Amino acid sequence: MIIVPEKEIAALMTRADAFTAVEQIFASMSKGSAYNFPVIREAIGHENALYGFKGGFDKSGMSLGLKAGGYWPNNLEKHGEINHQSTVFLFDPDTGKVKAMVGGNLLTALRTAAASSVSIKHLARKDARVMGMVGAGHQATFQLRAALEQRAFEKVIGWNYHPEMLPNIEKIANEAGLPFEAVPLEGMVEADVVISITSTFAPTIMAHHIGAGTHIACMGTDTKGKQEVEAALLAKSTVFTDEVAQSISIGEAQHAIGSGLIMETDVNELGAVINGTHPGRTSAGEITMFDGTGVGLQDLAVAASVVDLAVEKGVATIVDF
Amino acid sequence: MIIVPEKEIAALMTRADAFTAVEQIFASMSKGSAYNFPVIREAIGHENALYGFKGGFDKSGMSLGLKAGGYWPNNLEKHGEINHQSTVFLFDPDTGKVKAMVGGNLLTALRTAAASSVSIKHLARKDARVMGMVGAGHQATFQLRAALEQRAFEKVIGWNYHPEMLPNIEKIANEAGLPFEAVPLEGMVEADVVISITSTFAPTIMAHHIGAGTHIACMGTDTKGKQEVEAALLAKSTVFTDEVAQSISIGEAQHAIGSGLIMETDVNELGAVINGTHPGRTSAGEITMFDGTGVGLQDLAVAASVVDLAVEKGVATIVDF
Numbered sequence: 221m222i223i224v225p226e227k228e229i230a231a232l233m234t235r236a237d238a239f240t241a242v243e244q245i246f247a248s249m250s251k252g253s254a255y256n257f258p259v260i261r262e263a264i265g266h267e268n269a270l271y272g273f274k275g276g277f278d279k280s281g282m283s284l285g286l287k288a289g290g291y292w293p294n295n296l297e298k299h300g301e302i303n304h305q306s307t308v309f310l311f312d313p314d315t316g317k318v319k320a321m322v323g324g325n326l327l328t329a330l331r332t333a334a335a336s337s338v339s340i341k342h343l344a345r346k347d348a349r350v351m352g353m354v355g356a357g358h359q360a361t362f363q364l365r366a367a368l369e370q371r372a373f374e375k376v377i378g379w380n381y382h383p384e385m386l387p388n389i390e391k392i393a394n395e396a397g398l399p400f401e402a403v404p405l406e407g408m409v410e411a412d413v414v415i416s417i418t419s420t421f422a423p424t425i426m427a428h429h430i431g432a433g434t435h436i437a438c439m440g441t442d443t444k445g446k447q448e449v450e451a452a453l454l455a456k457s458t459v460f461t462d463e464v465a466q467s468i469s470i471g472e473a474q475h476a477i478g479s480g481l482i483m484e485t486d487v488n489e490l491g492a493v494i495n496g497t498h499p500g501r502t503s504a505g506e507i508t509m510f511d512g513t514g515v516g517l518q519d520l521a522v523a524a525s526v527v528d529l530a531v532e533k534g535v536a537t538i539v540d541f
Numbered sequence: 542m543i544i545v546p547e548k549e550i551a552a553l554m555t556r557a558d559a560f561t562a563v564e565q566i567f568a569s570m571s572k573g574s575a576y577n578f579p580v581i582r583e584a585i586g587h588e589n590a591l592y593g594f595k596g597g598f599d600k601s602g603m604s605l606g607l608k609a610g611g612y613w614p615n616n617l618e619k620h621g622e623i624n625h626q627s628t629v630f631l632f633d634p635d636t637g638k639v640k641a642m643v644g645g646n647l648l649t650a651l652r653t654a655a656a657s658s659v660s661i662k663h664l665a666r667k668d669a670r671v672m673g674m675v676g677a678g679h680q681a682t683f684q685l686r687a688a689l690e691q692r693a694f695e696k697v698i699g700w701n702y703h704p705e706m707l708p709n710i711e712k713i714a715n716e717a718g719l720p721f722e723a724v725p726l727e728g729m730v731e732a733d734v735v736i737s738i739t740s741t742f743a744p745t746i747m748a749h750h751i752g753a754g755t756h757i758a759c760m761g762t763d764t765k766g767k768q769e770v771e772a773a774l775l776a777k778s779t780v781f782t783d784e785v786a787q788s789i790s791i792g793e794a795q796h797a798i799g800s801g802l803i804m805e806t807d808v809n810e811l812g813a814v815i816n817g818t819h820p821g822r823t824s825a826g827e828i829t830m831f832d833g834t835g836v837g838l839q840d841l842a843v844a845a846s847v848v849d850l851a852v853e854k855g856v857a858t859i860v861d862f
Contacts, residue, residue, distance in 0.1 A: 225862045277585045292637040305637035316613040316626035541546045
């Protein structure tokens with residue numbers, strides 16, 4: 221079997237490869253040729269850790285397996301390790317034998333960034349010029365970097381609950397040759413594309429913070445109770461997601477559905493837009509929203525891609541198993 | 542991280558070690574210091590395969606992880622590989638990092654055999670002399686070999702739907718120095734201990750096939766709809782299991798519960814007997830039944846044990862991950 225350790229991923233996986241893998245898997249999910257298994261997520265009662273499995277099978281790409289791991293909030297302080305820890309295991313769909321083990325930490329960051337980037341490609345206005353960021357943590361830098369490749373942006377504006385973290389994303393904007401401006405939430409109305417990447421249980425972004433014609437990608441909500449945007453904003457938007465079942469149960473749509481503002485049938489698959497079976501944005505004034513909840517198939521897709529690259533470049537560790 | 546490939550397991554894991562690991566984990570489950578996660582089991586729509594994950598966390602033994610794999614019915618014919626394929630992954634409960642990967646095929650056979658053996662130790666009459674087998678496939682040989690170590694048996698009797706397979710278990714009996722006799726199902730009434738290890742959707746063993754004072758371990762039912770013994774037999778027996786939730790939903794007890802013959806509270810944990818919080822057998826005439834459904838923690842327990850042995854004996858493969 222093939223082993224690709226965490227430390228090899230950065231040199232192997234490009235944003236472009238992650239983008240392609242995620243775009244393809246969203247398309248396959250919408251076609252019905254790839255599906256995610258139910259998610260296991262357990263508070264194990266040790267180190268306040270959340271641990272679980274996200275699995276799936278992609279019949280087109282012949283990827284079968286899971287990402288296992290979770291969130292260990294004391295890791296950094298106690299062990300100097302990052303708090304999110306995950307590993308991807310790929311199996312041979314023809315035999316059920318394990319095929320590869322791949323470090324999942326950087327891949328998770330890249331696939332999450334790729335998801336909002338794919339949504340921007342397919343849903344944002346072509347003439348989008350102002351990129352808005354709500355959130356400025358570690359993952360925000362990945363989201364912004366991938367987003368900036370999708371349109372000819374001229375400026376990045378940003379807000380964060382802790383403004384002292386804004387230099388994280390200012391740096392990314394500047395690397396791309398763009399000016400950065402810190403704004404209050406009300407200033408976000410200027411953005412043509414917004415990515416929110418925060419972890420909150422009360423909405424930060426209100427409907428009036430988002431201007432007409434904006435595409436907003438909500439990337440921080442993946443748990444019952446979490447919420448980044450006011451439910452009323454979903455009622456004003458055309459809502460897309462990676463997986464409808466997750467969007468309405470653990471994504472942003474849970475709240476708008478719960479309060480009766482939208483129905484399950486109002487939540488559309490981004491994959492359908494990629495496949496051309498949903499028109500996507502139909503006017504310049506429309507607000508489009510991507511509710512990115514994160515699915516196991518994204519992890520399998522980028523891991524399968526990295527395994528191919530590792531084999532191709534001769535850096536895969538092969539062990540007898 | 543540590544890798545113990547399938548081919549190393551036979552030389553490392555003894556029946557005695559598997560027995561100890563399974564006995565301890567049943568005890569921990571009953572104490573509440575170890576618990577299984579919900580099971581994922583998916584018909585993936587390729588090769589008629591069933592694939593899934595059985596995970597858990599044992600806080601006493603500090604084992605965290607899962608067994609992944611399943612049943613590929615065409616493996617033997619198409620690829621010369623066994624149809625059941627599985628791999629166990631252990632994680633460090635302190636950090637969430639992957640710790641070990643262990644071949645799970647032989648371990649599954651050993652831990653399943655250990656479960657019925659543990660049940661015989663704690664529930665069969667001390668003076669049991671006749672061992673009865675219903676089922677004579679590959680797994681039956683493991684169950685019988687482990688069972689014979691628990692009492693001073695003098696004879697093995699066996700029945701199988703395909704009688705031409707009975708030599709499989711006759712061989713095991715003879716290896717233990719015991720005579721073997723093929724019997725009709727009615728002849729099973731002579732047995733003091735019975736193990737059923739078949740895969741059927743209609744009961745084979747009727748209540749009148751089991752004599753007073755017998756201990757019967759039903760090891761073949763792990764899916765909704767499967768059934769090895771007539772539900773009426775459960776009503777006549779004191780019923781024990783590895784995990785009550787599984788017993789009543791996917792184990793033998795599903796049918797007796799469904800038809801109202803017994804209640805959930807009639808299904809007892811074998812771990813409680815091991816811990817001394819349930820008296821177990823209380824009379825020589827009592828029929829005791831073990832409904833062995835198979836839990837992820839058994840897999841983690843034997844895998845953790847094998848990792849320790851592999852490290853101790855210097856045969857573990859260590860890879861940088």
